[in-house]
Amino acid sequence: LPSADAFARWRAETPEGFAVAVKASRFITHIRRMRDCRDPVELLWTRARALGSRLGPVLFQFPPRFPADLERLRAFLPVLPRGMRAAFEFRDPSWETDEVLEALDGAGAAFVLADRPGARVRDIVTGGWTYIRFHQGQTAAPGYTRTKLRRWADRIRGLPAADVFAYFNNDTGGAAVRDALTLTELLSEGRTAAPPRTR
Secondary structure, three states: OOOHHHHHHHHHHOOOOOOEEEEOOHHHHHHOOOOOOHHHHHHHHHHHHHHHHHEEEEEEEOOOOOOOOHHHHHHHHHHOOOOOOEEEEOOOHHHOOHHHHHHHHHOOOEEOEEEOOOOOOOOOOEOOEEEEEEOOOOOOOOOOOHHHHHHHHHHHHHOOOOEEEEEEOOOOOOHHHHHHHHHHHHHHOOOOOOOOEEO
């Protein structure tokens, strides 16, 4: 977990309007798996708040072999501090149930849409906003084709979300940056009404 000083430095080094997404500690998501997490969540939030106005969503990414536990989720959600925009990336498909989505929605939390190989991504929005992680790209190389990004831009425009946060997987060739710029360009084409904001 980065120090409060590190978060404050990121605030100073980024321009106004920039949103920093924070990834929750593996201690919360992989070791404790949401159990008895009041203190670790409080520590994360205390430090992350040093970002001030730059503080964006907080991602909770869970391990692939962590099956759904609705009662554990329901016990964890009240631990989240007021003002935290929490996004939940469940990599086990058993979490994609109406009960889980209702719990997230009631807490104002986002169900992460993850575009990864072999996954079918449904257009799910909880909490009134969404968080998209782009992992897939092309089969033979990193990065997305313009055609695939155009399809995603169309989907994003149709989401019933006040805000959409979209992130591309890191890669050594810098395709993530190119893809983010291309998606931003495609989303700005043909605007007739105020589109969802992307970050």
